[in-house]
Amino acid sequence: MAGDGNNRLEPYMGRLFGFALSLTGNRDLALELVQDCSVKALAARQAPVDQAAFRAWLFRILRNAAIDRLSNGNPTLLCLDDEPETADPASLRVEESLINQLTVRAGMTSLSPAHRDIIALVDIAGFSYSEAAALLEVPVGTVMSRLSRARRALLAAISEHNVHSLVPHRTARRA
Amino acid sequence: MSEKKPNWCDLNAYADGELLPTEAAGVARAVAEDPALADQVATLARLKATVREQGQAPLPSELAGLCRTAPPAEDRTAKPFRRTWAWLGATAATAAFVVLAAALLTPADRETAQPAWHDFAVQLHQAWARAEPGEAAEPTADALLVSLSHLGRAAQVPDLSGARLTVGYVQPLASEHGQGLHVGYRGTRGCRVSLIVLPAVAALPQKPVMLAGAGRQHYVWRVGGLGYALLASGMDPKHYQVVLHSVHEASLKQAPVGPETRVALAESRARSRPCAA
CATH class of the missing domain: 1.10.1740 (Rna Polymerase Sigma Factor; Chain: A)
Structure with a gap:
């Protein structure tokens, strides 16, 4: 075959x-x-x-x-309560150079199953928001909010795993 | 969208290409004017690309053969009557496999002479079944090479990965019963299976027979001058039948497990319950 x-x-x-x-x-x-x-x-x-x-x-x-x-x-394992975003994502600054295969893999494992689920559906399975919404049987807006919160959690996890960088990084690339 | 500063949710949708053209244009203008927003979009793009790369892990070899016996796509979609026949054919093949496995285990030959080493085989299996991961010796040699060097001929050690049983132990045997081989298979749901190969006694038939008094999942048979024993404990009985049939067939044919058998093993495993302790 x-x-x-x-x-x-x-x-x-x-x-x-x-x-x-x-x-x-x-x-x-x-x-x-x-x-x-x-x-x-x-x-x-x-x-x-x-x-x-x-x-x-x-x-x-x-x-x-x-x-x-x-x-x-427990059928609610992958369910999120879909609460509104509270923290300011702008306050979460992660150096681009810190985003690599190792840190993302470590970050993904530390996420909740629900966060892994929505990121995997969109970024790995390649579903559009509307396709993911149909699969999850939720509105498209819910997919948007879930995904943005999941990515924020992933960036936070990556940031936590990279408290000490080995080389100095520029903090304001566009200054 | 263009009237207000895009929020995190908007930036995610922008990075995913999910905004309407007018909305995307609004975000693009805001990003162009705000370095902080541009940084966030760049971060998101890199994050998305890296996650996508993570999802492109090489396909394990265990999965590569699974599709090979599937009916062609057009049979399953475009032509309903052909799809039905394709499905019936696949179902019939699987059913035939299970019937063969069941027929294999009819107790007609149960009284046939047992090999002298049956207690020895049971003891070997019990030791493997009790061994903690890492306690038993991991495979240190290829099973075929071990069998060639210790048995003087090649015993068939089939690939049972279709049933998610992998070789976790290979041990040459030197006992009063002669030279032999003990292969321990380890499942992912608590299953431990032993395939033991020792010199056959003349009265041992080619058809598997249950070891006397040893339980329902201890069967032996003969191929040429070799006696085979397949032992398991607590495995779903129907699943054991399919595994036994697969191993028996491979030993008779002296050939690797084929794609149909792999699918049958996988289907059987999917239907079975995990092994009881």
Whole structure:
């Protein structure tokens, strides 16, 4: 199937794995989730015909499996209370040079599952706000606010992991 | 949008390309006039790109083979009647696999002579099942090389990663029963499985038989001059049947586990409960 281009699932395997890895932070668990998701998708009697719907359907299967596995019976694990932004994001200054694979990976693992969820949906799975909103069954505005809070939390986590920088950084690049 | 200073939420939507053109133009003007805003947008862009890169981890080899037995896309979408037949075909193949596994375990041959080493095999498995991670020796040699050097021939040590069982232990055996090999598989849900290969006794059949008095998940069989034993504890019985069938088939054919078997193992695992302690 690798070379015939007919398989609809295969092109998404990489993103599904990346999404699962971001949600769980655990390679073995991510592997299990993608495997379970693939089995369910392959065994499904009717898969969505439309490609975008098919993609959303796949990620929904995987996300639901992750909720089942991570929440241990608590369905609200990935729910946020959607409170308004309180802190001023401008007060959170993170040097661009501190944002790299290592710090982002560490930051992601320290986020709440709900924050990892929305970041992974948009930045890793590649869903638009409206697609993510449909998948989560919330308004687009809720996706916007959740995502902005999640990214702020991620930047805060990165900042905390980088209290001491090894080289001096310019603090005002545009001064 | 252009009348007020963009907030953090606006900047995120701007970085994601989610604003309407007029809104995006307003944010662009504000960013151009405010270095602090420009810094935030640059930070967001870098953050987004780095997270995206994180999601592009190489696909593990365990997942690469999963799609290979799926029906072609057009069969599943454009032509409903063909989709039905494709699904029926896949279901029939899986069902046939399970039926074969069940037939394999019919107790007709239960009274056949047991190998003299069956107590030894049970003890080996119990030690592996009790071992804490890191306590038992990790695999130090390729199972095939070990079998060649200790058995004088190649025993089939199948890849069971479709069932998320990976080799965690390989131990050459030198006992009163002859030279052999103990391979310990470790699952991710508490499962421990032992594949033990020792010289076969003549009366041992090719069809797996249950070890007398050892429990329902201890089976032995013979291929050529080698006796195989597959032992598990607390595994979902139906899942054990599928694993046993896969290992037995690989040993008979002296061939690696094929894609259909991998899918059957994965489906069986997905349906099964975790191993009981």
